[in-house]
Amino acid sequence: MSTYFLVNIPKCVTTAKFSPATVRIAVAQLPDSSTLPGVTDTEQIENLRKTPQATLYFAGEFKSVSCEVARDIVVLDLDNSQYELMTVVGYQVGSEFCRQTKGPFCNQALKPSTFYRVNFFFLDGKSTIRAHTDWSTAIQTKNVTNYETADVMFERAGGMIVITILVSVGGAVLVVALIVAVALSNKK
Template sequence: MKWILLLCLVDSLGLGWAVPLESLEKFTLDFFPNNSTLLAATLSTSFLVNIPKCVSSSKFSPSKVRIAVAQLPDGTTPTGVTDTEEIQNIRKTPQATIYFAGEFKSVPCTAARDLVVMDMDDSQYELITILGFQVGAEFCRQTKGPFCNQALKPSTFYRVNFFLLDDKSEIRGHTDWSPTIQTRSVKNYDSADVAFGGRAGGMVVITILVSIGGFVLVIALIAAVVLSNKK
């Protein structure tokens, strides 16, 4: 009888029963860097957060990152989540206030060292690359998959938390809950913001390239074509 109970317990753990947050490895993350004006911008139905670009652990190899979103009654209330079972799936529970919004592959530290984010600015050109996760990027009825990154409610408080999964898709770590962020209030829904719309999965990459040298080159090319036609 004891062997049967033990086998049932092992089988239950394999199916992914609740994992207490205190037993997970905790990582530090600056969700809203001060030097990023884009990540500091808040819309009425979405906002951007910084993502873990490189996570190193001696206990496991991070393979995926899963983001949890918590809707709160005010800006000071903690989430109250003590284990992963309290984080629901809005595909099954549409009214859930604490849910997993999405999942993406973790960036290996070797790749993070090789693929450096560049912020270059000189007299010739300016290149700015910003990578973040857009919380509130989807309408569930229009998307498929295990998770839904549903549009947020205006004038509402939220916190987010990134959970780290190993190569067996088991949750092994997390970043703790972010500071509270409040979405903008909208009085006229006809004029509600639509910035960053249509970004499936929430990953947002914005690249701005301003090249004075390129502009001059185009002008020179046009002038060459005009002169050659006159001959």
């Protein structure tokens, strides 16, 4: 996570004045965790395709989730390869190399050990920005220079699974042995 991070996306926006069609995410690179982006106008948010070194830019855009869909809990257990259930729970900031992508935005790889904040902008059906969230708390990317020494949580998970299975089986054997001992002591 030295060149990207994940953020929770807004579930839905309800308003009587407009119907949100898309959500656009802005990313600000900051010198430290206490700094807030001094953005007062969305015209100050740049496009990486035009300004590759921009520190405040739009990283991407995705369809807004309807509030009715966001409230529904859908549980599907499908064993058929014809169906795919996709649930969007977050947005990965820093997942692209601009020279390899097309489209109006670029979600460039982030710098290690750097602070960022994100903001979501809500657009109507005519692609006009109508609302936005506050800037997030500061998010710092990790300073990983050697990926072999990176602390990966799943490396320990395998060992914990083995230990849990051994303890569970050992406990079950002890319970069975106790039942057999009680049964044999009652026969005497």
